[in-house]
Amino acid sequence: MEQTEQSMPNVSEEKGNLSASKRRAEIRRRKLLMNSEERMKRITSCNKGDAAGHALNSEQHSEPRVPVQLDKPESLTSSGLSKRLTVYSDEDTKTTAGLTNHQGHLDDFQGTPICDSRNSMGDVLDGNNDSPGELRIRPRSEMSIDGTQRSPRRGLHQYLSRFDEAMNLRTQLINEKPAPESSPGNEELDAFRIFRLMGSVILAVVVRMFVCKYLCIFAPFLTLQLAYMGLYKYFPKGEKKIKTTVLTAALLLSGIPSEVINRSMDTYSKMGDVFTDLCVYFFTFIITHEMLVILGSETPS
Amino acid sequence: MAESCAWLLVLGSVLLCNIVKALLPSVSSFLCRVLQKDAEQETQMRFEIQCMRQELATISMMDEFARYARLERKINKMTDKLKTHVKSRTAQLAKIKWVVNIVFYVLQATLMISLIWKYYADPVTVVPSKWIAPLERLVAFPSGIAGGVGITCWLVVCNKVVALLLQAFG
Numbered sequence: 210m211e212q213t214e215q216s217m218p219n220v221s222e223e224k225g226n227l228s229a230s231k232r233r234a235e236i237r238r239r240k241l242l243m244n245s246e247e248r249m250k251r252i253t254s255c256n257k258g259d260a261a262g263h264a265l266n267s268e269q270h271s272e273p274r275v276p277v278q279l280d281k282p283e284s285l286t287s288s289g290l291s292k293r294l295t296v297y298s299d300e301d302t303k304t305t306a307g308l309t310n311h312q313g314h315l316d317d318f319q320g321t322p323i324c325d326s327r328n329s330m331g332d333v334l335d336g337n338n339d340s341p342g343e344l345r346i347r348p349r350s351e352m353s354i355d356g357t358q359r360s361p362r363r364g365l366h367q368y369l370s371r372f373d374e375a376m377n378l379r380t381q382l383i384n385e386k387p388a389p390e391s392s393p394g395n396e397e398l399d400a401f402r403i404f405r406l407m408g409s410v411i412l413a414v415v416v417r418m419f420v421c422k423y424l425c426i427f428a429p430f431l432t433l434q435l436a437y438m439g440l441y442k443y444f445p446k447g448e449k450k451i452k453t454t455v456l457t458a459a460l461l462l463s464g465i466p467s468e469v470i471n472r473s474m475d476t477y478s479k480m481g482d483v484f485t486d487l488c489v490y491f492f493t494f495i496i497t498h499e500m501l502v503i504l505g506s507e508t509p510s
Numbered sequence: 511m512a513e514s515c516a517w518l519l520v521l522g523s524v525l526l527c528n529i530v531k532a533l534l535p536s537v538s539s540f541l542c543r544v545l546q547k548d549a550e551q552e553t554q555m556r557f558e559i560q561c562m563r564q565e566l567a568t569i570s571m572m573d574e575f576a577r578y579a580r581l582e583r584k585i586n587k588m589t590d591k592l593k594t595h596v597k598s599r600t601a602q603l604a605k606i607k608w609v610v611n612i613v614f615y616v617l618q619a620t621l622m623i624s625l626i627w628k629y630y631a632d633p634v635t636v637v638p639s640k641w642i643a644p645l646e647r648l649v650a651f652p653s654g655i656a657g658g659v660g661i662t663c664w665l666v667v668c669n670k671v672v673a674l675l676l677q678a679f680g
Binding site: 406421425426427484485488489491492495498499 | 517518635637640641642643644645659664666667668670671674
């Protein structure tokens with residue numbers, strides 16, 4: 210009987226040893242089998258779960274009245290991890306190992322393993338946490354955590370969309386031929402533009418011949434501009450090439466809506482057109498005047 | 511007469527500047543051709559490389575490996591030499607263009623400053639002041655003579671019109 214009594218604990222010890230060794234062997238085997246990608250997946254999935262799980266854990270252990278203190282380690286871990294992930298995402302397994310080490314450090318810092326936190330979250334969700342107060346508080350804290358995570362994400366999305374826009378503009382700028390510096394208004398001379406210029410020239414000659422004795426020369430010009438504004442809609446509108454300059458890109462990147470920029474550019478181009486008309490009008494007027502003076506047909510009074 | 515032709519002088523200067531500016535690339539390339547006399551050597555090298563490549567194509571690599579390798583090495587050497595040559599020539603070309611541009615802009619600036627200096631106090635042309643009634647001060651700037659057309663205003667107008675003309679006919 211003594212022998213049997215002695216043999217029973219030995220068997221149990223052996224079983225225990227066996228099970229322990231088996232467990233260790235299993236863990237080792239799993240570690241060996243797991244390649245870097247799986248590890249990375251595991252880390253990332255745990256990281257996602259960790260955000261909520263850890264918050265809930267921290268809720269369990271601390272009061273919800275001090276959310277700032279709760280958020281600190283959370284923000285620390287999530288930001289640190291996300292940074293690491295983005296930095297090391299394209300690198301090889303070596304860096305992945307580094308990441309896991311880092312994860313390990315973070316776990317030490319938190320005091321709970323990553324997947325444990327997940328399990329604890331599962332426990333909480335399963336209803337291990339019986340207090341109804343906890344259940345009521347949880348969504349609020351989750352919301353606050355979501356809020357802290359969403360705002361940088363939204364900012365990131367905004368930044369990325371703007372970056373895409375900037376890249377598109379850049380490609381457009383590259384595809385466009387570089388405009389020569391000499392011609393500031395390098396737009397094509399369309400029908401309406403030619404009409405405007407011709408009208409200004411004719412008006413200048415007519416004004417010098419007949420009108421200027423009685424009226425200031427700018428009055429007919431302003432009238433002509435008003436007429437152009439009315440006539441604008443009757444002319445065929447060619448496809449306006451949207452000019453993408455560095456200024457436009459800079460304004461777009463600084464958050465000004467493209468509609469506002471387009472309107473401003475449109476107004477600016479109209480002002481430029483009026484100025485060009487004025488220059489042509491004045492030039493023609495002076496040339497005509499000088500010609501008349503040289504020819505001696507008329508002397509200025 | 512000299513005073514009455516001031517507007518024409520300014521207009522002529524602006525026109526000349528704009529025309530020269532439009533012709534700057536041609537001027538630079540002409541200067542490059544004049545200054546760089548080793549372009550023929552480059553052409554010769556290109557021709558030689560082409561000949562050697564043709565010869566290489568006729569040689570069987572397996573039958574005459576030594577000859578093939580020798581010729582290939584020769585081609586590589588010549589190509590490297592040509593590359594270096596082209597690189598230095600391109601750098602020289604860019605330098606010449608830069609110098610030509612700088613000289614032109616300096617000359618243009620000098621011309622404009624001298625014109626403004628000369629006609630600072632005198633208007634380039636005079637019209638009755640009531641013709642340009644509300645803007646006579648602006649138009650007369652910097653001469654300050656009522657009814658006069660100042661050099662700045664005339665320069666701006668001339669530049670705009672000449673640019674338009676060159677755009678239309680250029």
